[in-house]
Amino acid sequence: MSTNSRFAVAVHVLTLMAWSDEESLKSDQMAVSVNTNPVVVRRMLCDLAEGKLVVSHTGSTGGSRLARNPEQITLLDVYRTIEATDVFSLHPKRPSHRCPVGSSIGTVLQGVRAEIDSAIEGVLAGITIEDVMLRLKPQARRPEVKKKRASNH
Amino acid sequence: MSTNSRFAVAVHVLTLMAWSDEESLKSDQMAVSVNTNPVVVRRMLCDLAEGKLVVSHTGSTGGSRLARNPEQITLLDVYRTIEATDVFSLHPKRPSHRCPVGSSIGTVLQGVRAEIDSAIEGVLAGITIEDVMLRLKPQARRPEVKKKRASNH
DNA sequence: GTTATTGTAACTAGAATAGTTACAAATGAA
């Protein structure tokens, strides 16, 4: 995945939408919290919408909200939706097929990568957006009383 | 770790050295198998030498060989030595500390990353360079009789 | 119609990646 922060941004905006409950959020609002450009947020929201994790609407009263409950969205859903880059890359140029090691090291490395992917997916499948909210610092937590409330960034 | 192939190259050259047994290999030879420039290999070998995984010697009869037996080098050793990049990056610019989510999402994400790292390390700790050799295609395997033999790439 | 918002294309600056040339330092052999 790597030197790209798409997963972090995705989890962030999903958590914002979970936080604001039914209230739909504008890309501008979320961009302030994420500290980036609204277009970066909108691009991410498009991807998340394709993955059926959020629903967006155009128009003056538009915005985005979660497509399902926070406890029904796992970080694995997010990970898959954003099509994260591989955990590690194979050789930029194919190794020598004339060398006994070079000719099959790629297959071996793909196997290792598959094992790592399973492990990662096991972790991510066990964490939901609801869990992420619960892990936020106490003072940041949404009140127990699950009442509709304005978001505040 | 990501869009960088250093882990793949590291495992590749270590496997070449394991294959060639006591015979020390030149960076030029390994570069042919990896299909890259010898300097790229030498840079990697320097890192691996710092991590005490290989030993190199300058001079006309120089070259590199493993610092210990293939079964005593795990992929976790390699992973740590090359200082792989993070599995995923946090936000390029710090989120808003004025937003309840933005102010603590970073800590939550670091926690998630730590869980992923543990999982990855568990996998990598269980695979040695010896295992990698055993996973090579049968026709590529070094003969059972562990006799010194010239490498062939 | 006016206004606010998304979706998306096009461009940019900066960073990361690995490939390349070049050469000093080390080592062993003639």
Add this chain to the structure above:
DNA sequence: TTCATTTGTAACTATTCTAGTTACAATAAC
């Protein structure tokens, strides 16, 4: 000693990746 060979490393380059930015058509509510 002198020569050949190899590592270690600096410096530069081309390419790709990343995310930031501007701009604007399409959409929807009022």
